[in-house]
Amino acid sequence: MYAGHAAVALALRWREPRLPIVPLTLACYGPDCVEVALLMINPQARMALFTHSIPAVMISAALVTLLWKVMRKPGAWVLGVAWLLHWPADLFTGRKPLIFSTPTIGLDLYQLPLADFALEGTVVAIGCAIYARGVPRRADFRRVIVILGAALIALQAAVDVALGVMRNTEWEPSLASATRQSHLPRPRVHGWAGLRMRFAFSPLTQSTRGRDGNGRTPGHRDAGLPHLRQGEVLHE
Amino acid sequence: MSLLERLAGFLAAQYRWGLHPLKLAAALAAPVLIVFLADRRIRRLAAVVAAEEERVRSLPRIRRR
Numbered sequence: 001m002y003a004g005h006a007a008v009a010l011a012l013r014w015r016e017p018r019l020p021i022v023p024l025t026l027a028c029y030g031p032d033c034v035e036v037a038l039l040m041i042n043p044q045a046r047m048a049l050f051t052h053s054i055p056a057v058m059i060s061a062a063l064v065t066l067l068w069k070v071m072r073k074p075g076a077w078v079l080g081v082a083w084l085l086h087w088p089a090d091l092f093t094g095r096k097p098l099i100f101s102t103p104t105i106g107l108d109l110y111q112l113p114l115a116d117f118a119l120e121g122t123v124v125a126i127g128c129a130i131y132a133r134g135v136p137r138r139a140d141f142r143r144v145i146v147i148l149g150a151a152l153i154a155l156q157a158a159v160d161v162a163l164g165v166m167r168n169t170e171w172e173p174s175l176a177s178a179t180r181q182s183h184l185p186r187p188r189v190h191g192w193a194g195l196r197m198r199f200a201f202s203p204l205t206q207s208t209r210g211r212d213g214n215g216r217t218p219g220h221r222d223a224g225l226p227h228l229r230q231g232e233v234l235h236e
Numbered sequence: 237m238s239l240l241e242r243l244a245g246f247l248a249a250q251y252r253w254g255l256h257p258l259k260l261a262a263a264l265a266a267p268v269l270i271v272f273l274a275d276r277r278i279r280r281l282a283a284v285v286a287a288e289e290e291r292v293r294s295l296p297r298i299r300r301r
Contacts, residue, residue, distance in 0.1 A: 006267040013275070021275040025268045032264055039257040135278055136285060144281065148274035155266055 001089040003156035004120045005029050007127025008085050010148075012078050014134040019075030027064060027082040031057055031090075046101070053097040057087045092119060095174060104174065111171035113160035124152045 009025040016024075026033060035051040050056055065080035090096050093116055095106035109116040128149040135141045 002263075003267055006271050009271060022268065022272050025271050029264055029268065036257050036260045036264060039260065043257055135282065138281075138285070140281055141278060144274055144277050148270065151270045151274075152267060155270065159263070 001093045002159050003152040004089055004123040006152055007124040010127040010131035012082050014130050016075035016078040019078055024082055027079045030083040031086050049097050049101045053099055108171055108173045110163055113164040117160040120156045121153050124149055
C-alpha cells in the first residue's frame with residue numbers, strides 16, 4: 001500500500017492528537033523506511049524478510065514503542081499500532097512474507113493498478129473523514145482536508161500509472177500457499193476480466209462462439225435453415 | 237501526446253534506468269511531506285480560530301471594565 005499508509009496515519013491522529021504527525025506517518029511507513037535504508041546499504045539484497053515479515057514487524061513495532069516511551073512522549077502505543085498496521089495494509093496490495101521468505105501471502109493488487117487505485121482511494125477518503133472529525137467544522141478546515149485527500153489520491157494515481165507501465169508479471173494473489181499448480185493452461189487475461197475469472201463472479205465468455213455473428217443466438221426456429229447474416233444472399 | 241502518455245513514458249524511463257533506493261526514498265517522503273504540510277496548516281488555522289474565540293470571550297470583560 002502507498003497512499004493508504006498516510007490515510008492510516010490520519011485516522012490514528014484522531015485517536016491521539018498530542019502525537020506529532022510526522023513520527024506517526026513515518027511509523028505507518030516504518031517497514032518501508034527500514035527496507036529503503038537497508039537497500040541503500042546493499043541495493044541488490046532482498047530485505048523484505050527483515051522488514052515485512054510478521055516477526056520483524058512485531059519486533060520493530062515493540063522497539064519503536066519502547067523508544068517513544070523512554071523519551072517520555074505521548075502516544076507510544078499509537079506509534080506501535082501504526083507500525084503494526086503496515087503489515088495488514090500491505091496484505092491487500094502485495095505479497096508479504098509470513099515468518100520466512102516463503103511463503104508470501106497477499107492479494108497482490110499492485111498487479112491490477114485500477115483495483116489498487118480504487119482500494120487506496122477509498123482508504124484515503126476514509127482516513128481523511130476520520131481525521132476531519134478531530135478538527136472544527138469550518139469551511140477553511142474542510143478545504144485543507146479535501147486538498148490533502150486530493151493530493152494523496154493524485155500521488156496514488158501517479159504510482160498506479162507507473163505500476164501499469166512497469167507491470168511485467170501476472171496477477172498472482174495468494175492467501176494460502178506459495179505456489180499453485182494448474183492442470184490446464186491458463187489464458188492471460190488482463191484487467192477486470194481477469195478479476196472476474198479469478199473470483200468466478202460470473203461466467204465469462206471471451207468469444208462469440210454459439211452466436212451467429214450479429215449477436216443473436218440461433219434458436220430452434222433456425223433449424224435446417226442456412227446460417228445467413230443480414231444482407232447476405234443464398235446462391236443455390 | 238496526452239499528459240497521461242507523457243507521464244507513462246517518463247515513468248517507464250525511470251523504470252528502465254532502475255529503481256534506485258534514493259528514488260524509493262523520495263517516493264516515501266512525498267506522502268509524509270503532504271500530510272505534514274496539511275497538518276501544519278490545520279494547526280495554524282486552529283490557533284487562529286482559538287485566538288479569535290478567546291478575543292470574543294474576552295469582549296464582555298472589556299465592557300464590564
